[in-house]
Every structure is written in structure tokens, then in C-alpha cells.
Amino acid sequence: MAKSLRSKWKRKMKAEKRKKNAPKELARLKAALALGEKGEITMKDVAEIATVVPAEKLMEAQKEDSDAGKMDIDCKRNKNTMLDDQGRYPVWMSHRQIKKLKAKRTGKKGKPKKGMAW
Incomplete structure (x- = not known):
């Protein structure tokens, strides 16, 4: 920009x-x-x-920054389904992506094929 x-x-x-x-x-x-x-x-x-x-304040700030560099993640997220432990998708994920993952997870296929069913 x-x-x-x-x-x-x-x-x-x-x-x-x-x-x-x-x-x-x-x-x-x-x-x-x-x-x-x-x-x-x-x-x-x-x-x-x-x-x-x-100098003491600088040293303390560096220690805090090194601790703050590690993210504390409370909820664990499944990498395949992208669901967290409470069954929610990430905020950044679009509804289209959610719909695609949900269909893949539940195993739903599209509309049934036309034709004769035996």
C-alpha cells in the first residue's frame, strides 16, 4: 500500500x-x-x-516478552476438521469452507443420481 x-x-x-x-x-x-x-x-x-x-526494567521486559512469545492456546483444534473442543470453526473461516468441511465430515453426497433404483 x-x-x-x-x-x-x-x-x-x-x-x-x-x-x-x-x-x-x-x-x-x-x-x-x-x-x-x-x-x-x-x-x-x-x-x-x-x-x-x-537496565533492570529492560531485562524484565525481555523476560516477559520471551514468555509472551509463546501463545497459550486454551482450546485444541483438530487439524482435519478444523473444529475446536467445543465444536466451533475458526472465526476467519468462511461459510463456504465450513459447508465444504461439514459435508466431507458427515459423508453426505450431493443429490441422488437420476435413473432406475434396483
Whole structure:
């Protein structure tokens, strides 16, 4: 997506703004580093330039993310029928797909063939 003229213009202007502001940002960062070497820097000075987060919080966030990476699936789904343990189909499945799977599962054939039945 994002191929319209408006979005192209917006991206172009953001790039222009980054070019314009880059020297200012660089100067501010250099000033902060210079103060840091002398030991005169305070958290208030750095807070204007960047957000400061303690290392402990970052480590805790990483542990939580690694635990959150594994999905806890309460219901088990049958791979052939796509039914969960309560007999429901997935939300993303269309009614046509459900109808096809249901017919396959119950073994219903279409209409009986015309002709003589012995």
C-alpha cells in the first residue's frame, strides 16, 4: 500500500525535515556526551534528548516478552476438521469452507443420481 501521491509527498517532506534537523540533533547529542565525560551531566539534561530507562526494567521486559512469545492456546483444534473442543470453526473461516468441511465430515453426497433404483 502507501503508493498514493499524498503518501509519497508526506514521505518526501519527512525526509527533508530529517535532513534539516539532523545537524541540530547531532549538536545536542555531542553536547550531552561532552557533559557526560566531565561527569556534569544530569538525567534532566539527557531526558530532553532521549528517554532514559533503567537496565533492570529492560531485562524484565525481555523476560516477559520471551514468555509472551509463546501463545497459550486454551482450546485444541483438530487439524482435519478444523473444529475446536467445543465444536466451533475458526472465526476467519468462511461459510463456504465450513459447508465444504461439514459435508466431507458427515459423508453426505450431493443429490441422488437420476435413473432406475434396483
